[in-house]
Structure formats: C-alpha cells, structure tokens
Amino acid sequence: MKQSSRNIAIIGSGLVGSLLSIYLKKMGHTITVFDRRPDIRNVEFSGRSINLAMSNRGWQSLREVGIEDEIKKIAIPLDKRAMHVIGKPMYFQKYGKDGEAIWSISRGVLNRKMIDLAEEAGVEFRFNEKVWNVDLPEATLYTGESEKGEWKAYNYDIIFGCDGAFSRVRHKMQRRSRFDYSQDFIDVGYKELSIPANEDGSHKLDKNSFHIWPRGTFMLIAMPNIDGSFTCTLFMPFEGEVSFESIKTKEQATSFFKTYFPNVRKEIENLTGDFFKNPTSAMVTIKCYPWTYWDKVALVGDSAHAIVPFYGQGMNAGFEDIFALKQIIEKHGDDWGTIFETYQKERKPNADAIAELSYRNFMEMSSKTADAKFLLQKKIEKRFAELHPDKWIPAYSRVTFSNKPYAEALAMGDAQEEIMKEVMQMPDIESLWDSDEVEQKILSLL
Amino acid sequence: MKQSSRNIAIIGSGLVGSLLSIYLKKMGHTITVFDRRPDIRNVEFSGRSINLAMSNRGWQSLREVGIEDEIKKIAIPLDKRAMHVIGKPMYFQKYGKDGEAIWSISRGVLNRKMIDLAEEAGVEFRFNEKVWNVDLPEATLYTGESEKGEWKAYNYDIIFGCDGAFSRVRHKMQRRSRFDYSQDFIDVGYKELSIPANEDGSHKLDKNSFHIWPRGTFMLIAMPNIDGSFTCTLFMPFEGEVSFESIKTKEQATSFFKTYFPNVRKEIENLTGDFFKNPTSAMVTIKCYPWTYWDKVALVGDSAHAIVPFYGQGMNAGFEDIFALKQIIEKHGDDWGTIFETYQKERKPNADAIAELSYRNFMEMSSKTADAKFLLQKKIEKRFAELHPDKWIPAYSRVTFSNKPYAEALAMGDAQEEIMKEVMQMPDIESLWDSDEVEQKILSLL
Numbered sequence A, B: 001m002k003q004s005s006r007n008i009a010i011i012g013s014g015l016v017g018s019l020l021s022i023y024l025k026k027m028g029h030t031i032t033v034f035d036r037r038p039d040i041r042n043v044e045f046s047g048r049s050i051n052l053a054m055s056n057r058g059w060q061s062l063r064e065v066g067i068e069d070e071i072k073k074i075a076i077p078l079d080k081r082a083m084h085v086i087g088k089p090m091y092f093q094k095y096g097k098d099g100e101a102i103w104s105i106s107r108g109v110l111n112r113k114m115i116d117l118a119e120e121a122g123v124e125f126r127f128n129e130k131v132w133n134v135d136l137p138e139a140t141l142y143t144g145e146s147e148k149g150e151w152k153a154y155n156y157d158i159i160f161g162c163d164g165a166f167s168r169v170r171h172k173m174q175r176r177s178r179f180d181y182s183q184d185f186i187d188v189g190y191k192e193l194s195i196p197a198n199e200d201g202s203h204k205l206d207k208n209s210f211h212i213w214p215r216g217t218f219m220l221i222a223m224p225n226i227d228g229s230f231t232c233t234l235f236m237p238f239e240g241e242v243s244f245e246s247i248k249t250k251e252q253a254t255s256f257f258k259t260y261f262p263n264v265r266k267e268i269e270n271l272t273g274d275f276f277k278n279p280t281s282a283m284v285t286i287k288c289y290p291w292t293y294w295d296k297v298a299l300v301g302d303s304a305h306a307i308v309p310f311y312g313q314g315m316n317a318g319f320e321d322i323f324a325l326k327q328i329i330e331k332h333g334d335d336w337g338t339i340f341e342t343y344q345k346e347r348k349p350n351a352d353a354i355a356e357l358s359y360r361n362f363m364e365m366s367s368k369t370a371d372a373k374f375l376l377q378k379k380i381e382k383r384f385a386e387l388h389p390d391k392w393i394p395a396y397s398r399v400t401f402s403n404k405p406y407a408e409a410l411a412m413g414d415a416q417e418e419i420m421k422e423v424m425q426m427p428d429i430e431s432l433w434d435s436d437e438v439e440q441k442i443l444s445l446l
Helices: A015-026 A056-064 A068-072 A107-121 A168-174 A250-260 A271-277 A314-332 A336-368 A372-387 A395-400 A406-424 A436-445 B015-026 B056-064 B068-072 B107-121 B168-174 B250-260 B271-277 B314-332 B336-368 B372-387 B395-400 B406-424 B436-445
Strands: A007-011 A030-034 A052-054 A076-078 A080-083 A091-094 A102-105 A124-126 A131-135 A140-143 A152-155 A158-161 A180-195 A209-214 A219-224 A230-237 A281-289 A297-299 B007-011 B030-034 B052-054 B076-078 B080-083 B091-094 B102-105 B124-126 B131-135 B140-143 B152-155 B158-161 B180-195 B209-214 B219-224 B230-237 B281-289 B297-299
Touching: A007 A015, A015 A030, A015 A056, A015 A107, A015 A314, A052 A314, A056 A068, A056 A314, A068 A107, A076 A219, A102 A107, A107 A124, A131 A168, A158 A168, A168 A281, A168 A297, A180 A271, A180 A336, A250 A271, A281 A336, A297 A336, A314 A336, A336 A395, A336 A406, A372 A406, A372 A436, A395 A406, A406 A436, B007 B015, B015 B030, B015 B056, B015 B107, B015 B314, B052 B314, B056 B068, B056 B314, B068 B107, B076 B219, B102 B107, B107 B124, B131 B168, B158 B168, B168 B281, B168 B297, B180 B271, B180 B336, B250 B271, B281 B336, B297 B336, B314 B336, B336 B395, B336 B406, B372 B406, B372 B436, B395 B406, B406 B436
Parallel strands: A007 A030, A007 A158, A030 A124, A080 A209, A158 A297, B007 B030, B007 B158, B030 B124, B080 B209, B158 B297
Antiparallel strands: A052 A102, A076 A102, A080 A091, A131 A140, A140 A152, A180 A230, A180 A281, A180 B180, A209 A219, A219 A230, B052 B102, B076 B102, B080 B091, B131 B140, B140 B152, B180 B230, B180 B281, B209 B219, B219 B230
C-alpha cells in the first residue's frame, strides 16, 4: 500500500536501531537516530560483548534491504562446534546439513558498518544526545546534558524505542497502568576475553568452528573475528564454589585457567589483566506488553524482548522484528495504528517463544549436561534425526536454519519432548537405545 | 537482643507505613514518615478503594503493638457470605467455625486512625513532601516540589519503602543489575460505589455479612462501614461484551444494574453519578527480589509484593511483614544487615504464595464458577471437610483464620488438589459424590 513520508525518530543506534533506520529510510521516511553514547566508530569497544551468531533470520532481514553481501564480508561461517572436553581430544559436531552455518561477527565491527550504511542511505545520527523523557501521546522526546538540567523538545510523527534491554522508552511506558513487565536475571554472569591472531594474521584455533569448553556449571566459548583474533566469553556463576566471586587475585585466575582450560590458557591474551579489567556482566530475560503506544511509539528488539544469549538469537530476533514490520507496513500503508497493533500481536508470541527456548538452553547447559539420562535422550534423538531427517528436525535447526515462527519451533520442541518422555520410560532403554525397537516406538508416536 | 536507637525514615503514610512507624517508634527509634500526598485526615477519600477485610494475620500484628482493641472499634465482624444469586433467594455461607470472622474496615477510616495512633506514639509525619530520589548506599532521600526543581537531601540510618505498588524506592532498586521484577495486570478492573445508611443510621443490608452478587465474568460485592453505609465494589472486565468499556451512558449504566443487580439497584446511592465520577481502577500482581539493600533500605508491604484483592489478604500480608520483622529484629539486635537478609528470605516465599493464592481465586471466580465439574469438586470438598474437620481444612481457612505461613497454606492446597484430581476421575462421580465410597477414597489418599 501507498506510504506517506513521516518524520520518524529512532532512539538507539545499536544493531536494531541502525537496521530499522535503513529500512524506514528506504521506504521514503525522514529518519533521525538519537544515541546517548558517542559514535561507536570513534571509540574503543567496551570489553563486554559476546560475539554475534548471525543465522537465517538475521540474513533474511539484511537481504530484504540489500545489505546481506556487504555484511557477509565481515562475517565468518561456522559450520560446526569444536568441543574441548576434559580428558578427550578436541572433536567436532556439525551444526546442520551441508552448507548450513551460523556466522560469527564482532558486535562492534557490525555496528560500525551498519551506521556507515545507514548514513549512506541518508539517515541522520545525533550521537551524545541523551533522551531523558518521551511524551508518548505527542511523540515528543526531550534531550539534555543531564536529567535535572535544561531539556530540548523534539516532536515527531513516530518514535521507535530501539534502546535495548534497559530502554528508557519502555521505562516510560512501564509507569502506565495495565503495562505488563518482567525482568529476570540469571545467577550466571559473563566476561569477555580475547585470543589474538598469529603473527601472520591467521587464527590460532580452527576458524570455522564455534569453540566450546563445557565444564558443567561454567563454560568458555570462542568465536572468530576477521582480523584473526577470537572473542572468548567465560560464563560462570556470580557466587558459589567456582564463581566470579571466588576469583579475586591474579594467582587465583591463573590457577583457575590452568585447572579447567589448560589447552587454551596460553592463547588467551593478557589473561589475568583482561580478567580483572573487563566487567562481569549480568544476563536478563525481559518481557513486556504492549509494545506500542497508539500509532505513535513502538519498541523493537531488546527493548521489547531481551533474552539470554544461549541460543545466539538476540540480534536475529530483533532483525526479524524489522523484517516482519516491513511486511505489515506494506499491507497497511499509512494506518500506523493498525500497523503497530498487528506488529505486536504477531511478534509477541514469537518473542516469548525464543525467550523460553533460550532460557531452556541455559538450563540444559548449566544443570543437565551431567545428567546421564538427559545425555542418553539427546543421543537417541540424534540417532533418530539422522535416520529420518524429514521426520525429526532438531530444535536447534528449526530455530537457527529456518524462518518459520519461533512459536512453532517451541511447540514442535514440546511435542518432541512428550514423545521422548515416553521413549525414556521404555524398560532397559539404556541398552536398547540404538535398537530398531526404539526407532519404531518413535515412529509410532509421531 | 539490645537495640541501639536509629534515625529511620519511612516513605509512605499508608496502612503499612503507619503501622511500621508505631512498631519502630515503640522499639526506641526516631521515626519520620514522608508522604507525597496530603494528610488523609484532612482530605476526602478517593473513591477508589475496596473495603478491607482484616483477618487473623492483621489482628495479630495490631495486638503485638497494643492497638488491636482501638481498631476493633472501627471494624465490623463478618462471619458469613450473603450470596445474591440470580433466580434464587439470598442465602448465607458461613466462613468458618463459630467465632471465626473477617472484619470489614474502611481503608480511609483505618488509615486516619493509624496515623493518629502513630502521632500519639511520637512519630513525625511530613505530608506533601515528595520523595524524588533515594541514594541507596547512603540511605539519603531527596525531596522537592517537582522532579526537575530544587531538591532537599535528608540522610538517615535506615529507609523503609512503604510506598505501595508503584513504589519509588523499589523503582530506584529496579534500575540496578540483578534485580528481578514483574508487574502483571489482570484484564478486570474495579469501581467503587456506595450504599448509604438508613435514616436511623442502620444498615440497609445484613451488616454482619460479606455481600456478593456473582455474575460469571463480573461481580458486585458490598462490605459494611460503621456509619451504616456499605462500600460496594464492582469487578468487571475492562473490555468485552459486558465491560466497563461497553457502559458509556447513564442509560446503559441504569439498564446494566436493572438487568444484573435488580435487588440492590435502588439502594446504591447516586448510582449513575458515582459510576462515571469514580475511576475504574486496575489490579496488578507485583513481585520483586531482593527486597532490601545492604543494611540501609528495605521494602515492606505492597512495594515488595502487591497482589490482587481476591483473597482479602493485601493488608494482612503487609502487616504480617511487620510482625515477622519485629521477631527478627529482636533476635539480631543491631545487626541490620542480617535482619534485612533474614527478613527477605523468610517473607519472599510467603509473599509469592499469597500472590498465587489470590490470583487463583480470581481465576476461579471469573472462569470456573460456571464449570459444573469445578462446582461438584467444591461440593465434595465441603462435605468431606464437614465430616472430618480435623483432616481437611479448606484453603480459605488456612489463609484467613490461621497464622501458619502462606507458603504452607499453598502447599497444602496443592496437595488437596492432587487428591481431588483422583477423586474426580472416579467413574460416575456425579451421582456418587456424597457416598461413603468417595469419603473412603479421600481418606485413603490423605
């Protein structure tokens, strides 16, 4: 449908804000992006970021607006996990079918590139401009040096809140009656570390793998960057026997890595320096509803649905919001009230589903990897999926290598879980697990 | 244990704030209560309040500080429900055993009395003083005419946030990392209406009853006041066929009451006037954790755990917080860090339990009262409880007429529910329900 040009503000110049600005600019709107932080192109990265895993949903959203190829240049495909298990040689686990891969990208590198592309498209950025208040019914925002200082008012037709998990736009909506909201932190934190490139610029570990050192309640991961380095992330409980709290000195940090990550300790650059310099960050699931206010204000990405990173879908989900929004805008033209209502109704169940899937992955990784019954179940599922790839698509593939709604992936996962519950109750399943009987049982339950 | 006198601020002069001020003052502390609103003793009531039902937990908390008798003077005991069901003559349902009753009190009348009592005890009140910010680690609060205007700083040893469901103190805590928080609104709103006294000052309906007009998705209740009037509350969905949204004119309001509440329509004073003058209020469940910050700040009452009013336990739960806090203070003396840690660990599961029980009561009332199977189950439970009062204490009694922890009441309710699930699966239960067989079945499952 026909679209009239609107004067639109986007709060937040992160990944979602900058991609949305490109989409809307290309539809003919006037776009101003506000960010309270300085231009990320002029500052050092924060040392608190997990590398991104771009998968199908993300690529689809970039393709739609013609920038997929540009972004592929700064991404590295990972077609497998590299498992570094104690007491075993390193081994690989392929992610999906041939050609299926997730792509590792540095958040900072991607963000810089997206802002470049948005500027090229004609988007105006106002960095270092702090939004302190938003008048929702008037779509007016107020900026200033400080919360108590003088403010400047800007009026728009529409405001998008792409200002992340701790969104001020949502915060304003939250103070209204009948706004549902939750924030749930997990007891595990994370810390960024780094493995530099070899002197010739090559990678120190296999560059087409997602490297994992699983250690029960904690784990280390490493994802490659195009400059030959790896960004590592250590996930570990805040408190407890082996925890961030329990590592207070350089000696403790060195001994911790020597004990648990001996095959990579030497590769990690300035290990103890970074360990104490880089912050320990928290992870949170944020849910809210509604996501929009009349035809004036909408939340997109983490501001509407922050999730824990254990499915690698946070950015993908935010990009998919934008892709979905475009289809809805094309259908409803200038009727932004209907656009926003349709958008939130369509996306909310999917956001809830990926939040649940991500949280479950966290629970699996942190508490079930030592559970023999759970591991056996996974083995049975894997065997069946290999025998009947058309009948049993693993949850990971449905989320990562498909564009079908997250809510469907969750529902199918629940259905598979029900089947496996029955299978696991078969007598003597421990020895029967790779038998025809088990295969037939699953077939009969499908 | 010995207690040193502290300089303590309480934010909020509502029921919980004023009772806490009396407790702490009597322990020898210096107490200042701040409230952004004017002194409730000098203003008209708001027209948005549901009458309170004081039950065992509330009375215990008042007794502990020696003001039970004073408050009983402004309360009316209700030992039964008066059911106004369409197509049936009005009938009574006794609440508990002889002598067991809940007590109806007007929120405004009670609040005024509590502030009088607190002042008599030596508590200082600062009304019309708006707290805009709290420095948690310093226990400093900032007040001023407006958020952007000049602020005055007050430093205390300890600050209590008793500022209700939309607490500013909690709000300040919420912006910190690792603070779990949720607010969930229900789709039903409420509106206050009033039945005035007869000319001779007597009540127009039975004064020792909690009057209920259940109508499926909506209902009217009436609770007596000591001046001969009743405070009525209409609970109804915000949107839908029969809803607040669907009643827009005086004619629609009159016809609504004529259709659904014919036996009380004439009694309700200025029906259509109040219907449109009084606000339609929302109801919310709020959960959060932690409730305290170091040894400096603690949340008490609704600010920590707002619940929907369908169990009549909101005030009782808040008062019980204070009762529990006193036991903990007496044990740990001046160690406010331990006091606060113990307080939140002990009270949080109980607050979660009464939130769940209250929400379930809402669900039962709004969606299950038309479910024949559910009603049959309730009949079976009632019969069994009458036959074996020592073996089956109904959930309502455990919550209302006991001081055992809410979490226990919830757990026992869940256990009873499991038993009833099996009972309801007995063949031909519809005709067998009052048989020995069913009674023996329950006995065998206990």
